[in-house]
Amino acid sequence: MVSVDIDDMERDFPLTTMGVYVVRKENAEPKEDPEDVGVLIEGVEVLAGLPSITCGCAMLFGLIYALNLSYPQAWKCTFEVFQKILMNLDGKRLSPKVQSLKIKMLQ
Incomplete structure (x- = not known):
């Protein structure tokens, strides 16, 4: 797991083709619930406020199917x-x- 600053993360959003992002509190334990989970497609945050990483992955696949996208x-x-x-x-x-x-x- 890589820890990055919020500003660095938002700066890298436009460079991301597809992905699920996770925001955790500083010094949070891995088992703690994240503050935010969202989905990025073509550098645009298309979903935010998801309840879990699992949900984020499922939503990403749903969007790939619904929008008929190709995998990177x-x-x-x-x-x-x-x-x-x-x-x-x-x-x-x-x-x-x-x-x-x-x-x-x-x-």
Whole structure:
């Protein structure tokens, strides 16, 4: 986990293709509820005030589907693993890399 200042975080928003952000109180324990969870798409905060990181991830995937967006190329396999293995959405059609990971996870 990386800790950054609020001003630094907001400055980096425009550089973010897609993501879930989490704001915690200073010196907060990882188990404490965050102050804010939100979703960024193309540098724009599209959702804020979400109750949890889990909800943020689910909302990000919902927006990707609803807006018919492509996964960022650098994160394509990571997003595919979340979608097809962890969330079990369209899990029958896997890329070779993700299929290999799934087989290794099941062993």
